[in-house]
Amino acid sequence: MNFQYIPPVPAEQVRQLPTRDVALLLLQHLAGSTGYLQYVSIMNAARQAFQEEPDADALVNRLSDAWCWLEAQALLSREPSQSEAFRRISRDGRDLAKDPQGITRFEARERLSGPLHPDLEGTVRTNFDLGDYETACFAAMKAVEVAVRDASKLDNSLVGVKLAVAATLPGASRSSAVFPFRHGAELKPLRSMFSG
Helix, strand or coil: CCCCCCCCCCHHHHHHCCHHHHHHHHHHHHHCCCCCEEHHHHHHHHHHHCCCCCCHHHHHHHHHHHHHHHHHCCCEEECCCCCCCEEEECHHHHHHHHCHHHHHHHHHHHHCCCCCCHHHHHHHHHHHHCCCHHHHHHHHHHHHHHHHHHHHCCCCCCCHHHHHHHHCCCCCHHHHHHCCCCCHHHHHHHHHHHHC
């Protein structure tokens, strides 16, 4: 009786997709497994599954790259109750495996992983990390509005569009303090963006 190995990711996809996408397919495969995960076991099973492929070694190497990508993104982590060889899917990994479209949120969090302006760090990052994107965006734009008002020394009664227009009026001495451009024409698109 011959046992047929099924590859964790089909060979054509391993050949054609970028590492990140192969990794996400591998993550979905791993999420269907029961028990702890072992790199060596997964790669040996892949080697068996790809044995008839002319580029079997290259396919296994690409799967290895995908595994490493998952670990680097903390989607796979060590299993504390086991030896170094064992992994488990992290909470973020499980969430992503359940919702493959969640990669957009995952990548957005990655882009925000560096330091933000101190006025944005608390509320914006906290709400964003909680998945409350509407509140995070509102808080970020509110911080921009406060900064524009402070820099232009305009009255607190001006908000939104009126504030953006007043702060960027050509020739106004305050507009150069807020937005140091040489020509009033450069302010028009900026005014449109902030007032929009």
